[in-house]
Amino acid sequence: MDTPPKNETRTGLLCSVAAYSIWGLFPLYWPLLEPSSAAEILAHRMVWSLATVLIALAVARRWGWIRPLLRQPRRLLMITVGAVLISVNWGVYIWAVNAGHVVETSMGYFINPLVSIALGVLVLRERLRAMQWTAVAVGAAAVVVMAVGYGKPPWIALSLAATFSTYALVKKKVGLGGLESMAAETAVQFLPALGFLVFLGARGGSTYASEGVGHALLLTGTGALTALPLICFGIGAVRLPLSVLGMVQYLAPIFQFALGLFVFHEAMPAERWAGFALIWLALALLTWDALRTARASRLELKAARKTAQETAQQNAAVKVDDENVHTETTTTP
Numbered sequence: 001m002d003t004p005p006k007n008e009t010r011t012g013l014l015c016s017v018a019a020y021s022i023w024g025l026f027p028l029y030w031p032l033l034e035p036s037s038a039a040e041i042l043a044h045r046m047v048w049s050l051a052t053v054l055i056a057l058a059v060a061r062r063w064g065w066i067r068p069l070l071r072q073p074r075r076l077l078m079i080t081v082g083a084v085l086i087s088v089n090w091g092v093y094i095w096a097v098n099a100g101h102v103v104e105t106s107m108g109y110f111i112n113p114l115v116s117i118a119l120g121v122l123v124l125r126e127r128l129r130a131m132q133w134t135a136v137a138v139g140a141a142a143v144v145v146m147a148v149g150y151g152k153p154p155w156i157a158l159s160l161a162a163t164f165s166t167y168a169l170v171k172k173k174v175g176l177g178g179l180e181s182m183a184a185e186t187a188v189q190f191l192p193a194l195g196f197l198v199f200l201g202a203r204g205g206s207t208y209a210s211e212g213v214g215h216a217l218l219l220t221g222t223g224a225l226t227a228l229p230l231i232c233f234g235i236g237a238v239r240l241p242l243s244v245l246g247m248v249q250y251l252a253p254i255f256q257f258a259l260g261l262f263v264f265h266e267a268m269p270a271e272r273w274a275g276f277a278l279i280w281l282a283l284a285l286l287t288w289d290a291l292r293t294a295r296a297s298r299l300e301l302k303a304a305r306k307t308a309q310e311t312a313q314q315n316a317a318v319k320v321d322d323e324n325v326h327t328e329t330t331t332t333p
């Protein structure tokens with residue numbers, strides 16, 4: 001695999017950091033939309049996200065994927081499933097942030113890699129290395145510690161991790177690009193969301209027009225806020241090694257955790273610290289294993305290339321010797 005140019009790698013890193021930083025700073029935005037309910041914010045996010053993505057597709061002139069997709073019912077069904085999963089994920093996240101559970105949302109995205117690994121075993125029948133099993137076990141112990149401390153499982157974190165991991169699995173099966181995938185999913189979301197907003201307005205419960213121009217602009221801005229990090233992520237994903245991208249993804253929950261602790265001043269009892277300590281240990285083990293495996297793969301690839309090069313040189317030398325022997329034979333009287 002060819003190493004990307006330094007400027008390409010730099011661009012990919014900057015875009016990836018921007019994407020995960022925006023996702024990590026989301027908790028600062030949702031409270032600005034009060035007194036809108038979580039359901040109204042979610043509906044506006046769906047509607048304005050489709051409008052934003054359609055503009056991006058028009059600028060890029062990327063429409064050719066639509067017609068083939070419409071002739072594939074199975075992929076359309078998978079897109080619908082993905083739209084439902086990400087809708088639940090968005091809804092839980094918005095509600096949790098505005099209800100004062102920012103730290104627990106960060107926990108959900110910290111354990112997301114562990115849940116993804118568990119799904120790989122259960123759904124894709126993947127085989128784990130010993131260190132991956134250890135990380136998953138430590139992560140499960142963290143959830144148990146949280147559940148015992150609170151007297152109930154950390155449902156917000158588990159819901160966010162489960163829906164997003166399953167959503168990522170569905171997206172992998174669908175195989176569409178970032179913008180195209182988001183356009184298809186928000187197209188599925190659009191009519192139910194728009195219908196809910198119309199219903200809300202008819203009942204007099206909409207805040208879009210009743211809370212001033214600034215409030216309306218903030219609700220409209222949820223579309224750009226959703227699309228921008230996705231576009232940045234798409235730019236970064238094709239320019240960075242997976243191992244680097246995997247480490248950058250922890251920026252989002254780190255920012256969320258810091259916001260919950262230092263900005264929203266959420267309580268951190270001992271059992272919560274213990275749970276987070278176990279989660280961070282599990283992620284450290286997972287990251288170390290990933291880096292070690294990536295290094296071993298690079299060394300194997302380098303050795304294979306060297307062997308192939310030596311074999312090619314030997315074959316070339318044998319071919320030259322054969323040609324010399326053939327020449328001597330044909331020219332001897």
